[in-house]
Amino acid sequence: MDRQLQRDSExxxxxxxxxxxxSEAEDATMRARDIAHALDWERSRLSHLLKRMEARGLVARTECPTDARGFNISMTAAGRTAIERAAPGHVSFVRENVFDPLTPAEQEALLSAATKIQNSLRAAGWWERAKGD
Structure with missing residues (x-):
């Protein structure tokens, strides 16, 4: 999936x-910590990525007016163009290669299995350790 995105949308x-x-947030702006939480990522991983994305002009980082320790991340016009260009092909790729080959019962089984695996990893503490690597 990563190769398809890189090839088709950079x-x-x-x-x-x-x-x-x-793109789903109000005014296309979120607190950095909220992005990390939504994506279930470590803040340090997100911080490094946001610096690279800012350098590419995809996002802008501004101080949070309500918390001097935090940052708001806003999608730029270039970021909006990039996601709008990438989304249709990516959605089609995922649908055609991940979900369409499966029957509805297999899709339900995949969701059930993935959920159980994720819950098991969380319960054992592996999820947090893996995110910190």
């Missing part, structure tokens, strides 16, 4: 994830 999967989250 976005990585993680960049796409950030832009997708911002």
């Amino acid at each position: 976005l990585s999967g993680v960049e796409y994830s950030v832009l997708a989250a911002l």
Whole structure:
């Protein structure tokens, strides 16, 4: 999936994830900590990515007016163009290659299995350790 995004839109999967989250937010702006929470990422991982995305002109970082320790992240016009260009092809790719080959019962089984695996990893503490790596 990452290769398809990179080839067709010059976005990585993680960049796409950030832009997708911002595209659903009011005024295409979110607190950095809220993006990290929504994507279930460590703040340090997100911070490094946001610096790269800012350098590419995809997002802008501004101080949060209500909390001097925090930052607001806003999608720029270039970021909006990038996600709008990437989304149709990416959605089609995922649908055609992940979900369409499966029957509805297999899709339900996939969701059930993925949820159980994720819950098991969380319960064992592996989810937090993996995010910190």
